[in-house]
Amino acid sequence: MSLLHIAGYEWLDWDVHLDVILICVLLEGAFLYAVTQMRSQFPGAGPVKRSQVVLFSLGVFSIYVAAGSPLHDLAENYLASAHMIQHVLLTLVAAPLLLAGVPGWLWQALLKTPGMMRIAKPLTQPVVAFALFNAALLLIHLPQTIDLQLREHSFHLFVHAALVGTALLMWWPILSPIPELPRLNPPMQMAYLFLQSLLPAVMASFITFADTVVYDFYADAPRIWHMTALDDQQLAGGSMKLMATIILWSYMTVVFFRWYFQEERAESEAQRDDVKAELGLQGR
Secondary structure (H helix, E strand, C coil), X not given: CCHHHHHCCHHHCCCCCHHHHHHHHHHHHHHHHHHHCCHHHCCCCCCCCHHHHHHHHHHHHHHHHHHCCXXXXXXXXXXXXXXXXXXXXXXXXXXXXXXXXCCHHHHHHHHCCCCHHHHHHHHCCHHHHHHHHHHHHHHHCCHHHHHHHHHCHHHHHHHHHHHHHHHHHHXXXXXXXXXXXXXXXXXXXXHHHHHXXXXXXXXXXXXXXCCCCCCHHHHHCCCCXXXXXXXXXXXXXXXXXXXXXXXXXXXXXXXXXXXXXHHHHHHHHHHHHHHHHHHHHHCC
């Protein structure tokens, strides 16, 4: 028995999750090896930006925070709110960071694997990607599924992998770096992100405003921080809705301003071309 248990602070006593650490080390190692040692083997591979390495590494770190840090132990033993924060980190933080960090030439090399493009092309279509992610999100947050995740660590790990995988698909129409599987145009990106912000909000509202505790595991879990199970559930739904809204609407804002400035530049260039053409005609 640890000193933390003797002192009555069991929630501070967390495990070192070697499986998660191994996954994160393999992800980071494979990425760094591919963009350094293997880059010369790929025709047309351009230089890797430092920002891409930073983004990918932050994505891997987000996975560790969600699945290997004390947050994971709080989620598995005490708090539904910690569980929801895990899912937000995996789907709305880690996934877009990983996708933005991988250079386009590396995606193209991966897609040259026999049969890979035939699989990737339909899965990254906006309607399909949107449907797969939200179906997975709904199934994963059903009471029976949540309770199974919390009682079976291996299943919980599988669920986290499924969340990251489907989230990568969901983000692809927004962040795709390759023309073979292109992004949506900016207005459609904003509409896509707006719809994506609505569906989790509906699910979060159901959790927030439920009169009883939805998840049996958390109803029976030890209470910490003087928080009842219902208070914790309301915090879980509220934090999920708020964090998802902030992140998705922030992306929408970035997309809008990029589109606006692109249109402004295009209009300015067109005006300059018109002036040059007019001056050329007057000089004749």
